[in-house]
Amino acid sequence: MSHPPSVISIVDDDQSFLTAVSRMLRGAGYTVQTFSSAQQYLEQMIDAPGCVIVDLRMHGLSGLDLQRALAEKPHACPVIFLSAAGDIPTSVRAMRQGAEDFLTKDAPKEDLLAAIERAFARDAMQRTQRLRLREVTQRFAALTPREREVLRHVVHGQLNKQIAADLGITERTVKLHRTAMTTKLGVRSVAELTRLVQEAHLENFTSTFPKGQ
Amino acid sequence: MTWITVVWPMVAAVCLTLGGINLRIGLSRPLDSARLLFALTAFSTATICALELAMMRTESPAQYQVFEAWGDINSALLKAFLAGFIWVYFRSGNLWLALAGPCLNAVALVTDFLPGSSHVYLKINALTTIKTFGGASYQVAVGEPSPWIVVGSLSTLMLLVFVIDASVRLARRGEVRRAIYIGGSATVWMAIAGTQSALIEIGVLHMPYLISVAFLLVVLAMSFELTTDIAAAARIGRELKDSERRMDLATDAAGLGTWTWDLVGKEDWASARAKRLLGLAASEPLTQARYLDAVHPEDRDRVILALDRSMRSDHDFEVEHRVQLHGAETRWLASRGRAERNALGHPILVRGVVLDISSRRGSELELQRLQGQLAHTSRVTMMGQLATAIAHELHQPLGAILRNAEAAELFLDHDPPDLDELRAILIDIRADDKRAREVIDRLRALLKRRSIEPRVLSVAEVMANIAALTRAEAAARGVTVEIDSAVGLPPIMGDGVHLQQVLLNLVLNAMDAIDSAAGAERLIRVRARRREGSEVEVMVSDTGPGIAAEKIEQIFEPFFTTKTSGMGIGLSVSRTIIEAHAGRIWAENNPTKGATFRFTLPTEEEMLV
Numbered sequence: 001m002s003h004p005p006s007v008i009s010i011v012d013d014d015q016s017f018l019t020a021v022s023r024m025l026r027g028a029g030y031t032v033q034t035f036s037s038a039q040q041y042l043e044q045m046i047d048a049p050g051c052v053i054v055d056l057r058m059h060g061l062s063g064l065d066l067q068r069a070l071a072e073k074p075h076a077c078p079v080i081f082l083s084a085a086g087d088i089p090t091s092v093r094a095m096r097q098g099a100e101d102f103l104t105k106d107a108p109k110e111d112l113l114a115a116i117e118r119a120f121a122r123d124a125m126q127r128t129q130r131l132r133l134r135e136v137t138q139r140f141a142a143l144t145p146r147e148r149e150v151l152r153h154v155v156h157g158q159l160n161k162q163i164a165a166d167l168g169i170t171e172r173t174v175k176l177h178r179t180a181m182t183t184k185l186g187v188r189s190v191a192e193l194t195r196l197v198q199e200a201h202l203e204n205f206t207s208t209f210p211k212g213q
Numbered sequence: 214m215t216w217i218t219v220v221w222p223m224v225a226a227v228c229l230t231l232g233g234i235n236l237r238i239g240l241s242r243p244l245d246s247a248r249l250l251f252a253l254t255a256f257s258t259a260t261i262c263a264l265e266l267a268m269m270r271t272e273s274p275a276q277y278q279v280f281e282a283w284g285d286i287n288s289a290l291l292k293a294f295l296a297g298f299i300w301v302y303f304r305s306g307n308l309w310l311a312l313a314g315p316c317l318n319a320v321a322l323v324t325d326f327l328p329g330s331s332h333v334y335l336k337i338n339a340l341t342t343i344k345t346f347g348g349a350s351y352q353v354a355v356g357e358p359s360p361w362i363v364v365g366s367l368s369t370l371m372l373l374v375f376v377i378d379a380s381v382r383l384a385r386r387g388e389v390r391r392a393i394y395i396g397g398s399a400t401v402w403m404a405i406a407g408t409q410s411a412l413i414e415i416g417v418l419h420m421p422y423l424i425s426v427a428f429l430l431v432v433l434a435m436s437f438e439l440t441t442d443i444a445a446a447a448r449i450g451r452e453l454k455d456s457e458r459r460m461d462l463a464t465d466a467a468g469l470g471t472w473t474w475d476l477v478g479k480e481d482w483a484s485a486r487a488k489r490l491l492g493l494a495a496s497e498p499l500t501q502a503r504y505l506d507a508v509h510p511e512d513r514d515r516v517i518l519a520l521d522r523s524m525r526s527d528h529d530f531e532v533e534h535r536v537q538l539h540g541a542e543t544r545w546l547a548s549r550g551r552a553e554r555n556a557l558g559h560p561i562l563v564r565g566v567v568l569d570i571s572s573r574r575g576s577e578l579e580l581q582r583l584q585g586q587l588a589h590t591s592r593v594t595m596m597g598q599l600a601t602a603i604a605h606e607l608h609q610p611l612g613a614i615l616r617n618a619e620a621a622e623l624f625l626d627h628d629p630p631d632l633d634e635l636r637a638i639l640i641d642i643r644a645d646d647k648r649a650r651e652v653i654d655r656l657r658a659l660l661k662r663r664s665i666e667p668r669v670l671s672v673a674e675v676m677a678n679i680a681a682l683t684r685a686e687a688a689a690r691g692v693t694v695e696i697d698s699a700v701g702l703p704p705i706m707g708d709g710v711h712l713q714q715v716l717l718n719l720v721l722n723a724m725d726a727i728d729s730a731a732g733a734e735r736l737i738r739v740r741a742r743r744r745e746g747s748e749v750e751v752m753v754s755d756t757g758p759g760i761a762a763e764k765i766e767q768i769f770e771p772f773f774t775t776k777t778s779g780m781g782i783g784l785s786v787s788r789t790i791i792e793a794h795a796g797r798i799w800a801e802n803n804p805t806k807g808a809t810f811r812f813t814l815p816t817e818e819e820m821l822v
Binding site: 014016017019020021023024026027028057058059062082083084104105106109 | 604605606607608609610611612613614615616617619620623624627634638641644645648685688689691
């Protein structure tokens with residue numbers, strides 16, 4: 001198995017099942033951490049790649065409660081639900097909230113391992129995305145307010161002359177801002193710039209693009 | 214032959230006859246000592262009568278003296294018998310007075326046996342022949358009277374006082390007739406006989422003794438008494454017959470068989486119906502042993518116990534049992550009896566009745582069966598509510614077993630295989646298997662149809678089972694179930710499954726109540742404690758909305774429900790179960806919020822008493 005850095009966290013209040021499933025996953029070569037309650041996991045979770053396997057029915061916080069709490073965290077792992085007896089309404093709710101998978105506790109090992117692999121892949125993808133986003137966001141954050149104004153007009157397809165008229169500055173000044181902006185963002189063409197803006201479709205950035213434009 | 218030789222023998226014959234009759238009555242069981250004493254009185258009077266006649270007809274003073282002595286002995290006996298008779302027959306009077314007369318007389322009598330002495334005559338000088346009417350003549354002694362005569366007369370006087378005193382007391386007690394006839398006649402007789410014989414002996418009167426003749430008065434009174442008794446006996450006999458017929462009619466109409474066991478003699482008796490009910494032939498005697506033999510073997514110990522208890526205490530014997538008749542037919546009988554005891558309190562006789570209660574028992578059993586069915590239906594319905602939670606309970610260990618098995622396969626592939634890990638896996642698999650089995654066993658016990666079978670049981674055990682059964686459901690519904698049984702609760706007599714059903718019903722109801730209230734606190738507390746007296750109380754309290762005051766009485770009625778999905782049988786079945794355990798169940802609202810259901814169960818100790 002080629003995922004040494006990935007960690008599987010298991011959250012289940014049934015000690016016997018917790019032991020059994022962690023034993024099996026360790027046997028299959030994974031790194032495993034166990035938690036006997038959702039609270040314990042929320043307190044002790046670390047930002048490591050991997051996934052979390054959660055029992056749906058637990059005393060105290062249930063699996064769905066944990067999923068909701070994780071949704072608010074910036075670096076949450078994908079959640080695989082395990083249920084002793086799955087009922088349809090709960091599984092639908094879990095999947096709608098973005099669960100990676102929903103398995104019964106006696107599902108075959110292969111299903112569980114496949115679900116884990118899928119969760120790992122998704123986690124890796126999400127991590128890459130998060131990394132790229134952070135980087136792009138940082139690049140946009142380096143722009144001055146005037147450069148952002150110019151950028152807004154550029155991605156809306158306006159020419160330098162139009163921008164200069166709109167902003168009440170000379171065409172030459174617009175050109176200078178455009179050069180500084182493309183250098184900071186590391187793009188060479190308007191097409192590249194547009195793609196980057198789409199990629200960085202972040203809340204803090206959209207505010208600089210008033211709606212209705 | 215003169216009238217004297219006719220009258221005296223006649224008097225003797227009358228005395229003997231009446232004495233004989235009384236002897237016969239007195240000797241019949243049970244012994245009647247009053248009658249016996251009267252018989253002795255009459256016999257000694259008859260003897261005196263014979264001596265009187267002999268004295269009248271003797272020619273020699275010496276012979277007269279001998280007869281006189283015998284007469285004295287007899288009159289002493291007579292006084293003793295009479296005193297005894299009155300004492301026993303009247304059951305009144307002064308005992309010392311009763312004893313004083315005969316004792317004094319006995320002292321006087323002793324002088325008769327001293328040489329040259331007598332308590333009547335010191336010496337008889339001659340006999341005088343006196344002619345009287347009808348050509349009859351008799352001898353009268355002429356002699357020196359003894360000073361001891363006074364003692365003899367004094368003893369007669371004391372006896373007289375005793376009889377009068379006893380008669381007055383008897384009359385005051387209400388038995389006037391007997392006091393007048395018997396007391397009166399005895400008094401008159403003693404007055405006449407005593408005075409006349411004293412006068413003869415001191416030589417005032419020259420007459421024959423009239424002791425026996427005067428006794429005819431007493432004979433007359435006693436005969437009258439006897440005929441009254443006989444008439445009364447005849448009447449009682451008729452009434453008895455009548456009462457017996459009424460009793461027969463009543464027992465027949467009620468279908469009762471009656472029996473009597475004679476514990477001393479051999480006079481066991483049973484009515485034809487009693488024998489028929491017990492499956493005996495009409496000619497077969499119904500002894501205690503034969504009765505117990507007819508009782509169904511499974512019920513025999515119970516019957517013997519009930520019988521023993523009734524013999525030892527003063528309680529009526531009362532028991533319901535089966536009899537195994539020829540063929541396979543079984544009949545239910547109710548048997549009830551009462552012991553009759555002698556003066557020492559030992560039972561000497563048992564009288565009893567048996568009644569065929571097969572049809573009542575049949576409908577009782579049918580009712581029990583229907584109730585059992587309803588209880589079972591209600592239980593299965595409840596298990597249906599728990600199905601998801603129970604499936605969860607079962608999936609946990611099964612899932613763990615599967616994961617462990619898979620892990621074992623993986624560890625076997627390692628080189629070298631991790632044997633310690635494999636061993637740990639096997640131990641865990643066993644533990645989970647046991648866990649799954651326990652879940653199934655609990656379910657199976659609850660799902661099985663069964664009647665209430667009481668055994669010695671700990672309430673804590675029942676509560677622990679409820680904790681296990683409701684754990685998953687409580688987790689799913691987000692309710693905390695606190696189960697807390699007081700330490701050292703006494704054992705109870707009960708059926709674990711049925712009591713679990715009651716508790717489960719109460720806990721599930723409490724969960725529904727909490728769901729309907731949507732309050733912040735979602736807590737159910739199940740507690741048990743010992744109550745004053747000999748009861749264990751179990752309570753289930755919730756933090757739901759409580760019960761509307763006007764409904765708190767109705768909730769245990771069948772088909773009454775406040776839920777949209779309920780059938781309204783849970784609590785009514787619970788009540789049936791608790792009442793079958795000789796307990797009570799009720800509900801009340803908590804002071805702050807929610808309701809508390811309580812039920813009590815008598816302790817094992819209490820059930821045994």
